[in-house]
Amino acid sequence: MIKRTLTITLGTLLCFNCAQAGATLPGLDFLQISQGARATALGEAFTPLADDFNAVYHNPAGLGFIIRPEFQSTYTTLPGDMYMGSGGYLHPFPAGTLAIHTLSFGGTAITRIQDGALSDTFSPGSMASGLSFGFKVSDTFALGAAAKSVSDALDTDFKASLMLFDAGFLLRSKSESFSMGYCAQNLGTSEFSYSGSLVKVKTPLTHKFGFNFKADLPEQSSVINFIFQADKTEFQPVSYSAAIEHWGADILALRIGYKFLTDENSTKELDTLAGLRAGIGIHIRGIGVDYAYQPVATVGEVHRVSFVMKFVGWKVKPKYFDSFMKADPYIFSPNNDGMKDSTFFLPEVPQLTTLTLWKISIIDSNNIIVKTLSGQETLPKIINWDGKNDFGGFVSEGNYSAELYIEADGKRSQTEKAALNIDLTPAVLATSISNKTISPNSDGLEDDTTFYFTITDNNYIERWQVAIINSKGKTVKAFKSVDDSYGLTSINKELYWNGKDDVYGENVPNGDYKIQLTVYDVAGNKSSEDQYVTMFIPTKVEIREVVKEVVKKQEFQGLKISLSSEVLFDRGKKSMKPEAYTQLDKAIETLQTYPEYKVLIEGHTDISESKQNNVELSSSRAWNVYSYLVKKGIAKERLAVKGWGALKPIFPNTTRAGRMKNRRVEIVITKEKMALPVKSETATPETENTPQTQDNTPPAEEAQPQEAPKQAPSE
Amino acid sequence: MKPTKHYLKTALLPVLLFLSANAYPVSISTYQYFVDGILDNTEVVLKDRVPILSWEYTATGTTYVSSFTLKVSLESALPFASPIWSVGLTTNSINTQNLGDNQFRTSINYNSDGLGAALLNDSTYYWDLMLYDSTESTVTIFAIGKFVTTTSNILFTGSAYELQIDYNNPFNPTAGQITKFRYKSKNLNERVKVRIFTLSGKFVKTLAEDQLALKEREYTVVWDGKNYNEEIVPSGIYLVNLAAGDSKGITKRVIVKNK
Numbered sequence A: 001m002i003k004r005t006l007t008i009t010l011g012t013l014l015c016f017n018c019a020q021a022g023a024t025l026p027g028l029d030f031l032q033i034s035q036g037a038r039a040t041a042l043g044e045a046f047t048p049l050a051d052d053f054n055a056v057y058h059n060p061a062g063l064g065f066i067i068r069p070e071f072q073s074t075y076t077t078l079p080g081d082m083y084m085g086s087g088g089y090l091h092p093f094p095a096g097t098l099a100i101h102t103l104s105f106g107g108t109a110i111t112r113i114q115d116g117a118l119s120d121t122f123s124p125g126s127m128a129s130g131l132s133f134g135f136k137v138s139d140t141f142a143l144g145a146a147a148k149s150v151s152d153a154l155d156t157d158f159k160a161s162l163m164l165f166d167a168g169f170l171l172r173s174k175s176e177s178f179s180m181g182y183c184a185q186n187l188g189t190s191e192f193s194y195s196g197s198l199v200k201v202k203t204p205l206t207h208k209f210g211f212n213f214k215a216d217l218p219e220q221s222s223v224i225n226f227i228f229q230a231d232k233t234e235f236q237p238v239s240y241s242a243a244i245e246h247w248g249a250d251i252l253a254l255r256i257g258y259k260f261l262t263d264e265n266s267t268k269e270l271d272t273l274a275g276l277r278a279g280i281g282i283h284i285r286g287i288g289v290d291y292a293y294q295p296v297a298t299v300g301e302v303h304r305v306s307f308v309m310k311f312v313g314w315k316v317k318p319k320y321f322d323s324f325m326k327a328d329p330y331i332f333s334p335n336n337d338g339m340k341d342s343t344f345f346l347p348e349v350p351q352l353t354t355l356t357l358w359k360i361s362i363i364d365s366n367n368i369i370v371k372t373l374s375g376q377e378t379l380p381k382i383i384n385w386d387g388k389n390d391f392g393g394f395v396s397e398g399n400y401s402a403e404l405y406i407e408a409d410g411k412r413s414q415t416e417k418a419a420l421n422i423d424l425t426p427a428v429l430a431t432s433i434s435n436k437t438i439s440p441n442s443d444g445l446e447d448d449t450t451f452y453f454t455i456t457d458n459n460y461i462e463r464w465q466v467a468i469i470n471s472k473g474k475t476v477k478a479f480k481s482v483d484d485s486y487g488l489t490s491i492n493k494e495l496y497w498n499g500k501d502d503v504y505g506e507n508v509p510n511g512d513y514k515i516q517l518t519v520y521d522v523a524g525n526k527s528s529e530d531q532y533v534t535m536f537i538p539t540k541v542e543i544r545e546v547v548k549e550v551v552k553k554q555e556f557q558g559l560k561i562s563l564s565s566e567v568l569f570d571r572g573k574k575s576m577k578p579e580a581y582t583q584l585d586k587a588i589e590t591l592q593t594y595p596e597y598k599v600l601i602e603g604h605t606d607i608s609e610s611k612q613n614n615v616e617l618s619s620s621r622a623w624n625v626y627s628y629l630v631k632k633g634i635a636k637e638r639l640a641v642k643g644w645g646a647l648k649p650i651f652p653n654t655t656r657a658g659r660m661k662n663r664r665v666e667i668v669i670t671k672e673k674m675a676l677p678v679k680s681e682t683a684t685p686e687t688e689n690t691p692q693t694q695d696n697t698p699p700a701e702e703a704q705p706q707e708a709p710k711q712a713p714s715e
Numbered sequence B: 001m002k003p004t005k006h007y008l009k010t011a012l013l014p015v016l017l018f019l020s021a022n023a024y025p026v027s028i029s030t031y032q033y034f035v036d037g038i039l040d041n042t043e044v045v046l047k048d049r050v051p052i053l054s055w056e057y058t059a060t061g062t063t064y065v066s067s068f069t070l071k072v073s074l075e076s077a078l079p080f081a082s083p084i085w086s087v088g089l090t091t092n093s094i095n096t097q098n099l100g101d102n103q104f105r106t107s108i109n110y111n112s113d114g115l116g117a118a119l120l121n122d123s124t125y126y127w128d129l130m131l132y133d134s135t136e137s138t139v140t141i142f143a144i145g146k147f148v149t150t151t152s153n154i155l156f157t158g159s160a161y162e163l164q165i166d167y168n169n170p171f172n173p174t175a176g177q178i179t180k181f182r183y184k185s186k187n188l189n190e191r192v193k194v195r196i197f198t199l200s201g202k203f204v205k206t207l208a209e210d211q212l213a214l215k216e217r218e219y220t221v222v223w224d225g226k227n228y229n230e231e232i233v234p235s236g237i238y239l240v241n242l243a244a245g246d247s248k249g250i251t252k253r254v255i256v257k258n259k
Helices: A002-018 A037-041 A060-065 A264-269 A540-553 A578-593 A611-631 A656-662 A680-686 A707-714 B003-021
Strands: A070-078 A082-093 A096-107 A110-114 A117-122 A125-138 A141-155 A158-172 A178-187 A206-217 A222-233 A238-248 A252-261 A276-284 A287-296 A300-310 A320-328 A343-348 A355-364 A369-375 A383-385 A398-408 A411-415 A418-422 A428-433 A449-456 A461-469 A475-480 A490-497 A511-521 A526-535 A558-564 A597-604 A639-645 A664-673 B027-035 B052-060 B065-073 B085-090 B096-100 B103-109 B124-133 B139-141 B145-150 B161-166 B179-185 B190-198 B203-213 B218-223 B236-244 B250-256
Touching: A037 A238, A037 A252, A037 A276, A037 A287, A037 A300, A060 A096, A060 A125, A060 A141, A060 A158, A060 A178, A125 A158, A141 B236, A141 B250, A264 B203, A276 A300, A320 A398, A320 A418, A343 A398, A355 A383, A369 A383, A428 A511, A428 A526, A449 A461, A449 A511, A449 A526, A461 A490, A511 A656, A526 A656, A558 A578, A578 A611, A578 A664, A597 A611, A611 A639, A611 A664, B027 B124, B027 B145, B052 B065, B052 B124, B065 B103, B161 B190, B161 B236, B161 B250, B179 B190, B179 B203, B179 B236, B179 B250, B190 B218, B203 B218, B203 B236
Parallel strands: A320 A411, A597 A639
Antiparallel strands: A070 A082, A070 A300, A082 A096, A096 A125, A110 A117, A125 A141, A141 A158, A158 A178, A178 A206, A206 A222, A222 A238, A238 A252, A252 A276, A276 A287, A287 A300, A320 A343, A343 A383, A355 A369, A355 A398, A398 A411, A398 A418, A428 A449, A449 A490, A461 A475, A461 A511, A511 A526, A558 A664, A597 A664, B027 B052, B052 B103, B065 B085, B065 B124, B096 B103, B124 B139, B124 B145, B161 B179, B179 B218, B190 B203, B190 B236, B236 B250
16 A cells, blocks of 8 residues: 555656656746745655644645644745735544635735836735545544635736645554655646636646654653655656754754755755755644744745644544453464363443444454454453354464454444464474483482473463373373463473382382373463383392292292393393392392202393394303302302293283393292202102192291102102 | 066066157057946936946056047937037046956946936937047047937835836736836945746746946846746746845745736
């Protein structure tokens, strides 16, 4: 809109500039004399500012922004014993501002001379009276027009009267820091003739276009206007004006402007000062006086004084009343997930007697109304919108605004639009974990793990939670967002877990745990991501328990001590870890308790590696245990070694925990007794590999080892 | 000063003294006649005043112009059989100004001795001037001069310089009418500009550009109602401005009525 207008206007200016050659001067030159002291002092550049009564002479669209009545009268003395009086009154109505104005131009009487003979005197004079109207099309755009009845009496028998029209627009930002205006003046009639004359005279069709930049400096109690304007009257050269107006404390105004004519003859013949305009204004409580000085070419000086009265206490009563509407939540996700699936509009309106209509229009970013909610007679306190458009489908993601419109008591509401955002995209998560297995036994090795996560959302994050969940789905430990996470669009965090649960503060049982991050963004969109950690603490207590358990179940073979490979060896290594020895020493104690029984050392792996590798690894590990036992004084003769590889899993290899349990070395104290060299005859026949069924714990409970072989054959 | 030039001057001095001892008659190289400061003036206003006749000439020689005789007549051919005024006067510092560069201007009011006849309005007059040098043996005869008197009803009453609109106001350039602007500087010789502007201050035409206006003369410029582009201006009020020196000058309204 602005661009188009600009193009048209500049185009028009350029066009007329081209068509100028050989043209004649237009008549009714008095219409080109600047009116109003303030506007004149600003280099006659007032079209883009147009914020007081002078708008009627420079851009009637400016009236649309004026809300207080105003009176102005200007008296101008001109060279050649001429004077000009102008003035008028403007009154704002709800629909727009109307101004009535008149201008009278004249001078002292001139003695008529005809062929050298003096006769009577005559007083040429001109008048222009009119009505102007400006109105706002939107908060930032106004249109205006003026109709002028112009009469020009050059002599008692040489008069003309005609109607001329002005039209303009004014674009002004809400902050008023920028405005742009255009005005076409003296439209309607292109030529006319005076009474008793056949010679046509052109009307001075003028285009005015300019920009204004306003700097409001409250600290300095100053407002400064910077104005730039281009004027083009048909058949005349373009002129450019620039001006600065400084208001101090809204009381004292200082103005200076310069009007530059692009015509060669004018610039040559007129001195540089001819373009200068300067002025001062003093305004107190709406009443003010403005003065403008203008050197007219080298001809003389023009002094203008304007008396201004603004009715500050009075303000146009708008046909509108102010209302307010809030949307809560203003970011939401209509996706039926039970979280912020709709929004609520909370209108706030003054006391209304009769409400005829209320309407909420939901407008998308392309200014298209996607949904209308409306009703009559009663305006609900809360109005719900489920995110569906007028056709029943959900609207897409993006920015929307909701506008409340009310007709009540013969007035209309004026409501700021409530912003809305529909967000269906959950936060994006990224997680990682430092240790996948923890053994919090204070040995300094894998005692804890750190869970890292990053959350990013297109709006912002409302809350997050990290839950450590055991295999039964029960949460043993939870971390929750605190207030400092709320409202962020991105979070980077690391959480440390030492294996303790929330309830007892104790280490959780060995097993696999899920670390689950769950995030809700402000629109209630949920996203989650999991990591896994295995808890395993091979404590001595546990070994004993294992020993007991195993013994009970492995009746046919004898007493079995199962040692986890995790404890004895590093992953994939054959050599034992230092801490393995403590565990083995405990096993050795048991072995020494039953010195007469043969011992089988069996290595097992999971199925992670190839079969051959597994057998090799398991037997190597078994042999390493063998070496240690021998070193510790267990008789070689008692010991037999076997690497089973993955052939004998005790748990399914499908889970991590299962695989871990399958990686083990078993020391089995068999029922087979040693063939002692001393009592070899008696011992040999009794060495039977018979499973013992009745006695679950023979070595532990029977004090005499010899009794056990006796029992064995009996079964 | 270059030494050679100095020696040359010193050497030539006796020669110059010798030459000056012998009369070297005045020689007039250029001359112009003015009435009211205007060459061949056709707008000589007689109302309440007498025209000022003046002539400017370049004179070289060891002698100087010491006197002159002037005859004014309605006859256009020399010699004048019945001049209306005939006068013989010596030049002095009152009636003659040395303008520098051997230029001189002599001015006298018409009929300054009161022995001549009154000038008539709207008539063409001729004048015959003779200059004599100080030896009074050499006579320089000039060609005939001419001026036209005109009727005017305007009055200059001011004390400094003035501008008046004469002849036609309002006037109709479309019908070939003209208007005249008369101006006068009472006490000083001034450089003046006469220009036309529109009401809103736009330039229309220059009628006199830095013209020397001698004091007590009445000058006239004619405007035909055309702008600098030789187009007839539209009907309206125009401003005629006489600017003298740095002053904004005098501005008067002139009305154009194109019919």
